[in-house]
Amino acid sequence: MRHSPEILQRRLSSSGAVLAFGSHMTFIDPESMGASIVNHITGRKYTIRRPSDLDEGPTIVSQIVAICCEPEVYDWIFREPLAGGPYTEEKAEHWLRWAREGWATGSHFVFAVVDDKGQLAAACDIKSNDPMAEVGYWASQDHRGVMTNTLKEICSFAAKAGFKGLFAWTKSQNLRSRAVLERAGFVKVPSDREAHERFELLLSSGDKEE
Numbered sequence: 001m002r003h004s005p006e007i008l009q010r011r012l013s014s015s016g017a018v019l020a021f022g023s024h025m026t027f028i029d030p031e032s033m034g035a036s037i038v039n040h041i042t043g044r045k046y047t048i049r050r051p052s053d054l055d056e057g058p059t060i061v062s063q064i065v066a067i068c069c070e071p072e073v074y075d076w077i078f079r080e081p082l083a084g085g086p087y088t089e090e091k092a093e094h095w096l097r098w099a100r101e102g103w104a105t106g107s108h109f110v111f112a113v114v115d116d117k118g119q120l121a122a123a124c125d126i127k128s129n130d131p132m133a134e135v136g137y138w139a140s141q142d143h144r145g146v147m148t149n150t151l152k153e154i155c156s157f158a159a160k161a162g163f164k165g166l167f168a169w170t171k172s173q174n175l176r177s178r179a180v181l182e183r184a185g186f187v188k189v190p191s192d193r194e195a196h197e198r199f200e201l202l203l204s205s206g207d208k209e210e
């Protein structure tokens with residue numbers, strides 16, 4: 001049986017770790033952070049963290065810039081909005097501020113994935129607290145094999161938090177991104193957006209009443 005939002009709120013509150021957001025009774029438990037992810041290809045272990053829990057300063061900013069300037073990430077995500085311009089440190093700092101604000105206000109949820117040396121490997125976000133919310137992600141080529149398992153874990157957080165579903169837009173030719181979504185259980189649905197595919201995953205909390 002699904003928890004009602006009130007039961008979910010009480011249960012999470014009792015851990016002292018609840019953040020309650022928006023008008024949609026959506027909750028993400030920060031204690032979920034620290035979940036361990038295994039890279040499917042290498043077997044290496046990673047941890048999911050809130051960006052606000054990462055060490056501040058130039059190191060994290062340069063790691064974000066380095067990944068976002070990798071050709072695969074830059075070409076699929078940033079080339080068009082930046083009109084071919086560079087992904088700069090200012091962009092990374094802005095992204096970090098946006099990520100931190102999301103957790104502070106509950107408007108959106110950004111998850112950073114760090115390796116066993118504390119190096120940023122990937123990021124995934126839930127872009128709103130709407131019941132059916134959009135997800136997005138990028139991962140360094142140096143950590144190929146981490147994203148599907150990360151997305152699965154985030155879907156599980158989202159289900160427990162009360163999201164009804166998640167969706168993603170991919171450019172039609174972005175086969176690697178489509179494959180991530182399909183491996184995580186998303187299905188392609190009709191899309192009215194030119195040159196883009198829409199994928200959706202309906203969620204159920206899966207929790208049992210105690």
Ligand SMILES: CC(C)(COP(=O)(O)OP(=O)(O)OC[C@H]1O[C@@H](n2cnc3c(N)ncnc32)[C@H](O)[C@@H]1OP(=O)(O)O)[C@@H](O)C(=O)NCCC(=O)NCCS
Pocket residue numbers: 040041072073074076077136137138139140143144145146147148149168169170171174176177179180183
């Ligand atoms: C798309 C992207 C996130 C994929 O990251 P990734 O870490 O390589 O993705 P995965 O974890 O799915 O790993 C891919 C490989 O591991 C395998 N794999 C990973 N997890 C797996 C699992 N649970 N079961 C089976 N195979 C798995 C896949 O088969 C795939 O192998 P292949 O490359 O030989 O085909 C990354 O390439 C990227 O950031 N691209 C640019 C940005 C982008 O497109 N973002 C999405 C915008 S919509």
